[in-house]
Amino acid sequence: MDHRVYGVETEFGLTHRPETGRGLPPDELARYLFRPVVEFGRSSNIFIPNGSRLYLDVGSHPEYATAECDDLIDLIASDRAGERVMHDLAVEAEERIHRDGFTGQVYVLKNNVDSAGNSYGSHENYLIPRTTHFRRLSGILLPFLVTRQIISGAGRVVPAEDSREAHFAFSQRADHMWEGISSATTRSRPIINTRDEPHADAANHRRLHVIVGDSNMSTATSLLRYGSTDLVLRMIEAGVPIEDFELENPIAAIRAISHDITGRAGVRTRNGEQVTAVQIQRGIFQRVSRFISEHGAHHEHVDQILELWERALEAVESGDHSLIDQDIDWAIKKRLVEDVSNQRGLGMDHPRLEQIDMAYHDVNPDRGLFHLLVRRGRATDFVTDEQVTRAMTTPPPTRAAIRGEFLSTARVYGAECTVDWVHHKLTDRPLEAIMVKDPFAQHDERIESLLDRLGDRKNHLRERSLHERIQQGVTLALTDKYSLAPGTVVPEPPLI
Ligand SMILES: Nc1ncnc2c1ncn2[C@@H]1O[C@H](COP(=O)(O)OP(=O)(O)OP(=O)(O)O)[C@@H](O)[C@H]1O
Numbered sequence: 001m002d003h004r005v006y007g008v009e010t011e012f013g014l015t016h017r018p019e020t021g022r023g024l025p026p027d028e029l030a031r032y033l034f035r036p037v038v039e040f041g042r043s044s045n046i047f048i049p050n051g052s053r054l055y056l057d058v059g060s061h062p063e064y065a066t067a068e069c070d071d072l073i074d075l076i077a078s079d080r081a082g083e084r085v086m087h088d089l090a091v092e093a094e095e096r097i098h099r100d101g102f103t104g105q106v107y108v109l110k111n112n113v114d115s116a117g118n119s120y121g122s123h124e125n126y127l128i129p130r131t132t133h134f135r136r137l138s139g140i141l142l143p144f145l146v147t148r149q150i151i152s153g154a155g156r157v158v159p160a161e162d163s164r165e166a167h168f169a170f171s172q173r174a175d176h177m178w179e180g181i182s183s184a185t186t187r188s189r190p191i192i193n194t195r196d197e198p199h200a201d202a203a204n205h206r207r208l209h210v211i212v213g214d215s216n217m218s219t220a221t222s223l224l225r226y227g228s229t230d231l232v233l234r235m236i237e238a239g240v241p242i243e244d245f246e247l248e249n250p251i252a253a254i255r256a257i258s259h260d261i262t263g264r265a266g267v268r269t270r271n272g273e274q275v276t277a278v279q280i281q282r283g284i285f286q287r288v289s290r291f292i293s294e295h296g297a298h299h300e301h302v303d304q305i306l307e308l309w310e311r312a313l314e315a316v317e318s319g320d321h322s323l324i325d326q327d328i329d330w331a332i333k334k335r336l337v338e339d340v341s342n343q344r345g346l347g348m349d350h351p352r353l354e355q356i357d358m359a360y361h362d363v364n365p366d367r368g369l370f371h372l373l374v375r376r377g378r379a380t381d382f383v384t385d386e387q388v389t390r391a392m393t394t395p396p397p398t399r400a401a402i403r404g405e406f407l408s409t410a411r412v413y414g415a416e417c418t419v420d421w422v423h424h425k426l427t428d429r430p431l432e433a434i435m436v437k438d439p440f441a442q443h444d445e446r447i448e449s450l451l452d453r454l455g456d457r458k459n460h461l462r463e464r465s466l467h468e469r470i471q472q473g474v475t476l477a478l479t480d481k482y483s484l485a486p487g488t489v490v491p492e493p494p495l496i
């Protein structure tokens with residue numbers, strides 16, 4: 001597909017560190033964090049005006065799922081907007097906690113393992129044609145995803161355990177994957193999840209659900225991660241043959257690769273060959289490059305993605321990690337950890353280094369170490385504050401725009417509504433639930449006419465300025481797009 005819909009779901013780690021004693025239990029802390037969400041949407045599982053979903057599962061890992069995006073920069077900005085939402089909620093939660101007589105700070109971490117060893121995810125969603133042969137898809141995509149950590153892993157300080165010494169690994173998630181492909185997400189944690197929920201026209205499309213990725217802080221790394229995966233999918237869809245990297249044991253391979261930062265860990269393919277992650281990635285990279293030179297780039301960031309991809313492989317192969325230590329999360333973090341360990345004379349097993357690993361993922365823009373490195377010019381970041389602010393209030397130009405407008409209009413008229421990725425329903429007109437199956441659609445006449453029945457939108461609605469919205473709520477993402485023009489009398493909803 002030249003034109004694809006993407007979405008990323010991020011689960012965040014949440015901790016309270018009081019001045020003395022134990023912090024609040026995780027579920028209580030999560031309730032503090034989500035109080036403004038519940039006040040805004042009367043539920044802890046809501047869609048918000050920018051088209052994204054904010055969600056607190058039974059556990060205590062708040063989740064933000066970006067709206068459907070058809071552009072990688074929109075996707076990355078929307079994902080960063082999710083970090084900003086979590087940060088704003090944490091600031092508010094901390095204030096409430098203090099008002100309730102507790103001390104200390106609230107940390108929201110965009111990482112994938114907590115200090116107790118629990119893992120939480122960063123799931124990618126790619127719209128693919130239903131005609132894509134699943135066996136062929138997995139034959140090519142699995143080896144790509146198993147080895148993708150060397151170009152887009154978040155890096156991890158791994159503490160000593162039994163016979164294993166403390167060391168630095170490529171990935172946070174690799175040790176927590178248990179299966180190659182399956183339809184379960186929590187029980188078995190597959191790399192590719194096959195649960196068939198396309199959130200689109202099921203006759204023509206699938207939603208490919210990839211569960212294996214690390215949460216990235218660096219926007220350059222995110223671009224490479226989603227951009228390279230899209231390119232590989234594009235080649236699969238075009239029928240280019242690349243089946244010779246199928247792995248004998250993908251789960252053993254993903255772990256072996258993660259724990260050998262030289263990139264030389266050997267893994268066995270099904271044809272009995274011993275190969276390294278760099279060899280697999282190089283093989284795929286070369287075919288992608290050839291494919292692009294034959295078919296042309298399908299968006300403006302392809303050259304940048306290929307340049308970064310090649311440089312990352314060169315860095316791993318040569319051992320000269322300085323080639324990517326401003327762009328790729330694991331290398332940025334590794335340099336930071338090495339700097340601290342050299343300056344302070346700390347061994348790799350020193351607990352301070354694990355804390356640095358966690359602090360790298362702190363979403364607080366003033367305190368988080370990734371953000372600090374950006375300010376010091378030690379890490380690149382190409383999504384601007386303006387783009388993130390926009391992504392907090394404005395849906396991307398996909399079906400999310402319809403959802404955002406529907407929610408914003410219903411809210412200003414005080415009309416109760418429910419939505420999900422596909423459905424739109426006004427509660428007092430339940431028979432008129434409208435499905436928008438096309439994730440690229442930006443306009444839907446049926447929804448327009450349903451909203452028209454709420455009132456004369458043109459004359460009633462006034463769009464709030466950014467300044468007004470900033471004044472309005474805890475976080476920009478939980479503010480209303482519209483207010484009613486002065487003198488507007490909202491008609492009573494007609495009885496069904
Ligand atoms: N047709 C589509 N193709 C690709 N991605 C989509 C499509 N429709 C929605 N998405 C994206 O898929 C993600 C769905 O997130 P959500 O958290 O609801 O996932 P889920 O797998 O349905 O459910 P859960 O997290 O509850 O298991 C969002 O990021 C959304 O933007």
Ligand SMILES: [Mg+2]
Pocket residue numbers: 009063065
């Ligand atoms: Mg989800």
